[in-house]
């Protein structure tokens with residue numbers, strides 16, 4: 362496999378990208394026998410890497426018995442063809458490799474649909490250029506060779522199929538949106554992060570989900586949503602979905618919009634990072650770039666430093682200290698550590714914008730009691746002869762709903778702090794943290 366380093370990229374960046382390409386290659390079942398990084402002032406228009414480098418690659422491939430060359434960039438169809446001719450081996454560019462892995466991993470109809478759209482989108486413009494290239498070498502100027510006709514047929518077929526598939530994707534997207542609308546007062550938390558950081562493992566630890574988790578890139582391509590149990594009063598769901606990677610192909614981001622909208626519409630993101638990875642910082646940056654691309658960069662995040670069990674003992678304390686300073690949470694999904702801290706951190710965020718109220722609930726208000734037990738956080742309960750003195754905390758929307766229904770019968774609970782009885786030291790305005 363080979364990468365190209367342009368002056369604007371540091372050697373480190375280029376090397377990290379190549380390492381990532383190596384894990385991608387392994388994920389699709391290839392064994393990497395050699396890697397090369399070529400520095401150039403600019404891309405070679407004809408062969409991308411430059412003719413000399415290409416000839417070198419051919420020699421090396423012959424020596425090592427390599428039958429596939431991976432290029433850590435996206436090639437134009439002409440570049441791919443020219444390179445293929447020189448090295449006399451199959452060439453795959455970065456996007457083709459990633460699409461290949463996605464296609465292998467897709468299990469559900471939704472994931473398969475999204476991958477197919479991405480593949481066709483990538484193929485369509487390449488098909489055009491490929492055929493143009495053929496007809497240029499084949500017929501003379503102005504001749505309308507058989508290739509051209511075939512090209513038009515192929516293009517039309519692909520376009521028709523794309524239209525049909527995209528239509529289905531749009532419908533799925535709308536359905537998902539409607540479902541979310543029905544549960545709009547539920548606080549939605551989504552796991553995001555680099556592929557293989559441990560998102561699905563955390564999902565399974567935090568909810569009753571059984572999302573497949575393996576040490577493989579892009580094991581998860583679908584979105585799974587489960588109730589996140591944070592205790593009474595907290596209505597939250599947790600969503601696990603596809604992981605990100607550096608330079609995630611645009612066609613994939615586009616076609617995975619329905620799945621990724623689960624992220625884009627979340628109230629809070631748990632940004633899971635592999636704390637043991639030397640590439641953690643670069644990964645974090647790539648994830649934030651994809652979040653920006655899908656319009657999710659303004660959503661509040663909690664950084665989760667996972668795989669803490671893999672940290673050398675002498676680094677562990679430092680990491681925990683650093684995490685505490687930056688508001689991150691250190692976890693090990695493997696050992697089940699840090700999950701309580703993570704739940705606490707989520708509860709803290711959920712309470713932002715919550716309101717507090719206090720008052721006497723008469724014993725006769727059975728229905729209100731049931732509502733309070735189910736949908737608000739009960740901070741204090743003091744039974745007395747006339748009823749129960751409570752102090753509660755809840756989302757503003759829930760407070761409004763309760764007030765509309767019970768405000769007339771239990772006014773004290775919904776009075777603002779200033780006008781409240783001596784015991785009620787906090788009112789709706791003073792809620793949250």
Ligand SMILES: Nc1nc2c(ncn2[C@@H]2O[C@H](COP(=O)(O)OP(=O)(O)O)[C@@H](O)[C@H]2O)c(=O)[nH]1
Nearest residue numbers: 557558559560561562574575576668693694695
């Ligand atoms: N040692 C260790 N391995 C973990 C931890 N969390 C996840 N893994 C492993 O990392 C691999 C990827 O995990 P997965 O949850 O599928 O990652 P995802 O791609 O982010 O969903 C699996 O082999 C997990 O068993 C952890 O805290 N410690």
Ligand SMILES: [Mg+2]
Nearest residue numbers: 560561580581
């Ligand atoms: Mg996963």
